[in-house]
Amino acid sequence: MNPPLLALCDVCFGYPGARQVLGPVSVEIGAGQAWGLVGPNGAGKSTLLRLMAGLLRPARGAVRLDDQPLGALPRRTRAQRIAFLPQHLPYDLDLSVREVVLLGRFPHRSLGVFESAEDHQVAESAMERTDTLPFADRPLRTLSGGEAQRVHLAAALAQEPSLLLLDEPTASLDLGHQLAVLRLLRGRIAGDGLATVAVTHDVNLVAPFSTHVLLLHHGRVEAAGEPRQVLTPETVERVYGVAVLALSSGARPDRRWLVPAAEFGEPA
Amino acid sequence: MPTPRNYFVRLGACAAALLVLLALSPGVGTEAAAFGWWDTWRAALNLAIEPAELLHRPGADLNGDGTISQGELAGFTAAAKSIFRRRLPRTLLALQVGVTLALCGAVFQVLFRNSLATPYTLGIASGGSLGALVAIRWGWTASVLGMSCVSAAAFAGGLAVVGAVFALARGSRRLTSNEMLLAGVTMGLFCSALMMLVTVISTEREVFEIVRWMMGSLDPALPLSGAAMLPLVLPAWVLLVFSARALNQYRLGDELAAARGVSVPQLQGVCVLLCTLATAGVTAHCGPIGFVGLVVPHMAALLFGSDCRMLLPASALLGGVFLILCDWGAQCIMGLAGWALERQLASATLPIGVVTALVGVPLFLLLLRTRRR
Numbered sequence: 001m002n003p004p005l006l007a008l009c010d011v012c013f014g015y016p017g018a019r020q021v022l023g024p025v026s027v028e029i030g031a032g033q034a035w036g037l038v039g040p041n042g043a044g045k046s047t048l049l050r051l052m053a054g055l056l057r058p059a060r061g062a063v064r065l066d067d068q069p070l071g072a073l074p075r076r077t078r079a080q081r082i083a084f085l086p087q088h089l090p091y092d093l094d095l096s097v098r099e100v101v102l103l104g105r106f107p108h109r110s111l112g113v114f115e116s117a118e119d120h121q122v123a124e125s126a127m128e129r130t131d132t133l134p135f136a137d138r139p140l141r142t143l144s145g146g147e148a149q150r151v152h153l154a155a156a157l158a159q160e161p162s163l164l165l166l167d168e169p170t171a172s173l174d175l176g177h178q179l180a181v182l183r184l185l186r187g188r189i190a191g192d193g194l195a196t197v198a199v200t201h202d203v204n205l206v207a208p209f210s211t212h213v214l215l216l217h218h219g220r221v222e223a224a225g226e227p228r229q230v231l232t233p234e235t236v237e238r239v240y241g242v243a244v245l246a247l248s249s250g251a252r253p254d255r256r257w258l259v260p261a262a263e264f265g266e267p268a
Numbered sequence: 269m270p271t272p273r274n275y276f277v278r279l280g281a282c283a284a285a286l287l288v289l290l291a292l293s294p295g296v297g298t299e300a301a302a303f304g305w306w307d308t309w310r311a312a313l314n315l316a317i318e319p320a321e322l323l324h325r326p327g328a329d330l331n332g333d334g335t336i337s338q339g340e341l342a343g344f345t346a347a348a349k350s351i352f353r354r355r356l357p358r359t360l361l362a363l364q365v366g367v368t369l370a371l372c373g374a375v376f377q378v379l380f381r382n383s384l385a386t387p388y389t390l391g392i393a394s395g396g397s398l399g400a401l402v403a404i405r406w407g408w409t410a411s412v413l414g415m416s417c418v419s420a421a422a423f424a425g426g427l428a429v430v431g432a433v434f435a436l437a438r439g440s441r442r443l444t445s446n447e448m449l450l451a452g453v454t455m456g457l458f459c460s461a462l463m464m465l466v467t468v469i470s471t472e473r474e475v476f477e478i479v480r481w482m483m484g485s486l487d488p489a490l491p492l493s494g495a496a497m498l499p500l501v502l503p504a505w506v507l508l509v510f511s512a513r514a515l516n517q518y519r520l521g522d523e524l525a526a527a528r529g530v531s532v533p534q535l536q537g538v539c540v541l542l543c544t545l546a547t548a549g550v551t552a553h554c555g556p557i558g559f560v561g562l563v564v565p566h567m568a569a570l571l572f573g574s575d576c577r578m579l580l581p582a583s584a585l586l587g588g589v590f591l592i593l594c595d596w597g598a599q600c601i602m603g604l605a606g607w608a609l610e611r612q613l614a615s616a617t618l619p620i621g622v623v624t625a626l627v628g629v630p631l632f633l634l635l636l637r638t639r640r641r
Contacts, residue, residue, distance in 0.1 A: 055526055079529035086523040093519065094574045106517055107529045113513070113577055114272050159528070 370587020373561025399425025
């Protein structure tokens with residue numbers, strides 16, 4: 001059997017001067033999988049994502065990419081395999097959309113000042129896949145938040161990674177734009193073997209758009225696996241401290257919506 | 269976005285402008301002389317000058333007999349040569365200073381993610397001025413490693429203040445943090461207070477000298493002072509322009525740049541070190557010439573866009589053009605003023621810092637009005 005794309009084995013981490021905030025965490029991410037990373041505030045979701053990106057080094061344990069230690073890879077080589085989108089992205093740049101997307105080609109060119117024809121072709125296709133081509137030549141700062149988010153997503157795709165890590169990609173977006181980004185991630189972006197890991201706060205929107213869910217609580221894995229098995233009313237109540245009910249529409253009995261019991265259940 | 273074509277066309281145009289200014293520069297100066305720029309080049313390169321050409325030049329036909337004798341020709345050539353030797357080094361100095369300040373200003377604006385950053389943001393100007401003032405007040409006149417003592421003290425003062433700023437802001441560890449800028453501003457104020465203190469115990473003559481020093485000057489203190497700066501400024505020019513692609517990533521934020529394979533602490537460290545050495549070197553020789561490092565990068569961005577691959581070399585070249593033009597202005601304005609006021613003025617040239625602001629502000633506002641979408 002093929003080794004997993006990214007494997008975390010008993011990874012622990014603590015920021016300097018603080019107690020251990022994460023771990024031990026073990027998880028294996030395979031090619032083409034779409035992971036949702038959920039958990040309460042301070043559970044260590046962002047820290048775990050940065051460990052996966054190689055931006056932080058684990059205090060103990062190992063992160064392996066294709067069975068090689070991630071920390072031993074040169075920075076550029078790592079960036080050719082893993083793209084990372086932080087939560088706070090720059091929106092007020094003078095650069096045009098196309099220029100921002102082309103910046104994603106950086107890890108693939110060690111020499112040379114100018115973009116090659118291949119760089120332009122990759123950027124074009126990334127913009128096409130994220131529906132950003134219509135405003136390719138507008139400056140980034142003239143776009144709305146949802147449009148700019150998709151531009152940064154296109155830049156990450158132009159990086160041609162095997163693994164795409166996203167820190168709350170839908171945090172500041174309205175429902176329509178949230179769905180647009182999530183559908184892109186699950187639909188046109190997945191499919192060619194790209195694995196994604198997205199941190200999110202929304203326990204309901206994560207299920208339809210993920211193949212796997214990892215639920216973190218106090219820096220440890222509370223549950224991991226298929227969304228329906230991880231996000232049960234019982235685990236959510238235990239982790240978030242909120243009693244919830246599971247609702248389902250008749251059309252899709254396999255999908256359920258978790259709502260707070262106090263507001264949606266029987267009046268006391 | 270720089271394509272090979274627009275990159276070389278635009279930078280080539282800037283470089284050509286710079287070369288034209290360099291070629292013309294020996295013909296511009298305070299002395300009302302009968303030499304064109306072409307005459308000075310020919311004299312300097314020992315090319316033949318036909319006596320007949322000089323017949324109608326004022327001052328060439330000394331005895332007024334209507335012919336140019338060999339003696340008169342030799343006198344003309346010698347005078348042209350000496351003018352050339354005085355003016356070209358001055359222009360080369362202006363070029364170095366302009367290129368360095370504009371390039372370091374552009375890099376600092378990217379590095380601090382702050383469009384108001386200048387090469388002096390970390391306190392090089394105030395530290396340098398304090399050093400110069402101390403050297404002037406206590407009359408240190410020996411020369412150190414080819415620099416005058418005032419320059420050496422200014423250089424040391426500039427470096428010391430940047431060192432102090434980093435020591436003060438070390439807790440934050442982030443260049444873009446408010447602590448770093450606050451530490452720079454605070455150290456600047458502290459140096460100003462120390463300067464006032466020293467001023468109180470100085471003579472009027474010394475105070476006048478330091479005030480003039482702070483206005484900036486391109487009159488070389490020592491004949492080789494321009495060449496002495498080269499080891500400081502040349503590595504900065506080359507390495508900073510080559511870090512343009514990494515700086516483009518840096519603009520997106522520390523984390524995104526790191527995820528794309530840029531070593532952010534290394535980039536920041538190298539850039540700050542190079543800029544500090546180059547700016548301190550330039551400031552030590554010519555005083556804190558303001559405005560170039562703030563405005564020229566903005567002009568370059570308005571003209572050619574803010575991609576660092578274009579912005580950095582364009583800022584550097586335009587900085588050279590800008591400062592050479594300002595120096596011409598500084599030399600010519602005083603001549604005009606003296607002629608208009610019909611009296612001899614105390615100084616032959618206007619301090620360069622006055623001209624950079626007087627020329628730069630309107631030019632910048634004009635660009636801002638016409639180019640901003």
